[in-house]
Amino acid sequence: MKNFSYFIKEAFSSLSSNKTVTFMTLITIVISLIVTGFIQLVSVNLVHISNQLSSNFEFNIYIKDSVADEELESVRQDILQVAMVDDAVLMTKSEAFQEFKSKMSDDPLLKGLSEEDNPFRNRFMVTVTDLNQADRVMDEIRMISEVDAISDNLETSQKLVDAREKINLYSIIIYLALALLCLSIISNIINVSIFSRRKHINIMKYVGATNWFVKTPFVIEGVLVGLFGAIFSTVLLAYGYHLIYPKIYMVMQGVFLIQPMAIFYQLLGINTVYGVCIGGLGAGFAVNKYLKV
Amino acid sequence: MLQFKNVSKTYENTNVTALENVNLDIEKGEFVFLVGHSGAGKSTLIKLITAEEKATSGEIIINDINVSKLKRKEIPYYRRTLGMVFQDFRLLDNKTVLDNVAFAMRVVGANKRQIRRRAPDVLGRVGLSQKAHFLPDQLSGGEQQRVAIARALANNPNLIIADEPTGNLDPDTSKEIMEYLEEINRSGTTIIVATHDKDIVNRMHKRVIAVDGGTIVRDDERGGYSEHEEL
Numbered sequence: 319m320k321n322f323s324y325f326i327k328e329a330f331s332s333l334s335s336n337k338t339v340t341f342m343t344l345i346t347i348v349i350s351l352i353v354t355g356f357i358q359l360v361s362v363n364l365v366h367i368s369n370q371l372s373s374n375f376e377f378n379i380y381i382k383d384s385v386a387d388e389e390l391e392s393v394r395q396d397i398l399q400v401a402m403v404d405d406a407v408l409m410t411k412s413e414a415f416q417e418f419k420s421k422m423s424d425d426p427l428l429k430g431l432s433e434e435d436n437p438f439r440n441r442f443m444v445t446v447t448d449l450n451q452a453d454r455v456m457d458e459i460r461m462i463s464e465v466d467a468i469s470d471n472l473e474t475s476q477k478l479v480d481a482r483e484k485i486n487l488y489s490i491i492i493y494l495a496l497a498l499l500c501l502s503i504i505s506n507i508i509n510v511s512i513f514s515r516r517k518h519i520n521i522m523k524y525v526g527a528t529n530w531f532v533k534t535p536f537v538i539e540g541v542l543v544g545l546f547g548a549i550f551s552t553v554l555l556a557y558g559y560h561l562i563y564p565k566i567y568m569v570m571q572g573v574f575l576i577q578p579m580a581i582f583y584q585l586l587g588i589n590t591v592y593g594v595c596i597g598g599l600g601a602g603f604a605v606n607k608y609l610k611v
Numbered sequence: 612m613l614q615f616k617n618v619s620k621t622y623e624n625t626n627v628t629a630l631e632n633v634n635l636d637i638e639k640g641e642f643v644f645l646v647g648h649s650g651a652g653k654s655t656l657i658k659l660i661t662a663e664e665k666a667t668s669g670e671i672i673i674n675d676i677n678v679s680k681l682k683r684k685e686i687p688y689y690r691r692t693l694g695m696v697f698q699d700f701r702l703l704d705n706k707t708v709l710d711n712v713a714f715a716m717r718v719v720g721a722n723k724r725q726i727r728r729r730a731p732d733v734l735g736r737v738g739l740s741q742k743a744h745f746l747p748d749q750l751s752g753g754e755q756q757r758v759a760i761a762r763a764l765a766n767n768p769n770l771i772i773a774d775e776p777t778g779n780l781d782p783d784t785s786k787e788i789m790e791y792l793e794e795i796n797r798s799g800t801t802i803i804v805a806t807h808d809k810d811i812v813n814r815m816h817k818r819v820i821a822v823d824g825g826t827i828v829r830d831d832e833r834g835g836y837s838e839h840e841e842l
């Protein structure tokens with residue numbers, strides 16, 4: 319590859335001499351990767367959460383905050399009295415909080431969180447002997463005055479799986495639509511920078527440059543911008559995800575999202591492929607117009 | 612080395628027939644002037660030679676290559692056998708004189724060593740060795756055109772085609788440019804020059820092909836500019 323250093327040099331010098339174009343291309347890629355990355359995070363987490371829920375106890379019985387700790391055991395007895403209840407395990411709010419804090423121990427955001435900020439409620443994790451009768455059992459448990467709310471993990475889990483299937487279907491459409499939109503925006507933006515170099519391209523063609531030779535520096539330029547865009551958007555997404563990760567746990571009462579680090583490389587990989595393809599193709603399409611001489 | 616057989620060219624977009632039934636034979640080592648009114652079809656003829664336009668009908672054979680049948684992919688390789696010079700010089704203004712020549716070589720795959728050897732050499736042939744590191748806008752028009760000629764020579768073509776190379780230059784500079792071309796011709800390179808410049812054509816006594824309304828109306832071995840073709 320005796321031309322390699324020439325191509326790289328051309329690509330970098332044009333990246334820096336067309337700063338506006340480079341910047342606009344970068345922004346376009348970053349925005350679309352944030353959208354697709356977000357969809358990806360949601361989809362992956364739906365699976366993760368529904369797996370967690372279906373392997374958990376089947377029902378969470380939340381107890382009103384007004385109920386004192388000493389009364390909890392009698393509430394438990396009341397629940398066990400209900401026909402077809404198999405077992406009821408207590409998870410106190412402070413246990414839930416401790417578990418949360420231990421799992422999140424490395425999170426600097428939570429260092430300052432004290433027992434007073436505890437967002438959890440006391441709950442019983444209840445299993446039933448006959449799942450077909452579950453609705454009736456829950457109706458009965460709901461009658462117990464200390465009970466605040468019931469969440470049905472299996473049902474939620476099923477809903478999440480359904481939602482995920484829909485998201486996966488739509489996300490393919492959204493990915494493709496975004497890719498096309500992005501491609502056309504980018505090739506138009508790059509067009510601006512190529513327009514100013516059409517004399518350059520013309521001269522190359524007159525002295526006998528192949529289309530491949532003319533195109534390569536532009537494509538490398540597009541690929542580089544795509545790569546920067548992928549890294550930048552992944553870091554932004556990962557940082558945002560890292561911020562909401564503990565909050566989601568609190569809101570969802572004990573359900574975890576996938577750990578930020580566990581998903582980082584997958585996100586980076588997919589974004590890189592996407593960014594590099596869009597950048598390279600966009601540039602390639604843009605130059606094609608000027609190769610007809 | 613160059614043959615046109617019943618070549619016609621109609622521009623599709625305007626439906627203008629710029630050339631009609633042109634037959635032409637140019638031998639290796641000739642120096643040929645192409646003259647005619649504005650709009651006569653000189654540039655069209657040149658663009659057919661450089662494969663920038665495709666003939667509507669007929670056959671064009673140059674260096675044993677059937678130019679009218681070239682595939683798009685083959686055109687770059689064909690062009691490397693030609694040198695082109697234009698009225699507006701067409702230099703890269705962010706590159707030095709030497710780099711403009713080197714660029715033409717690099718584009719066709721020459722390596723650094725070949726470039727280092729040949730680029731200064733062709734600059735020498737147009738008398739610009741002293742200004743190798745100047746930028747185009749630090750040169751006079753005539754000097755810029757000499758750089759363009761050096762670039763056309765860079766890949767050692769056996770045919771140089773110039774479309775009004777002196778169109779932007781004063782008479783003295785024009786004369787000088789033609790002397791360089793004549794010198795290059797003397798070493799065996801075939802040269803075709805389209806021009807309006809009556810003085811040059813009359814003085815140089817070369818073969819003159821006159822085009823009018825898309826056909827060749829005159830072909831003189833040692834011609835001049837005829838009175839009828841006054842512009």
Ligand SMILES: Nc1ncnc2c1ncn2[C@@H]1O[C@H](COP(=O)(O)OP(=O)(O)OP(=O)(O)O)[C@@H](O)[C@H]1O
Nearest residue numbers: 622624625627629648649650651652653654655656
């Ligand atoms: N790209 C084009 N598309 C359509 N028509 C064209 C094109 N180029 C040239 N023509 C037409 O073809 C005819 C011949 O044009 P050409 O440029 O060959 O003339 P010329 O002899 O070079 O003229 P000049 O001396 O002014 O340069 C003209 O009528 C012109 O309008």
Ligand SMILES: [Mg+2]
Nearest residue numbers: 653654655774
């Ligand atoms: Mg012309």
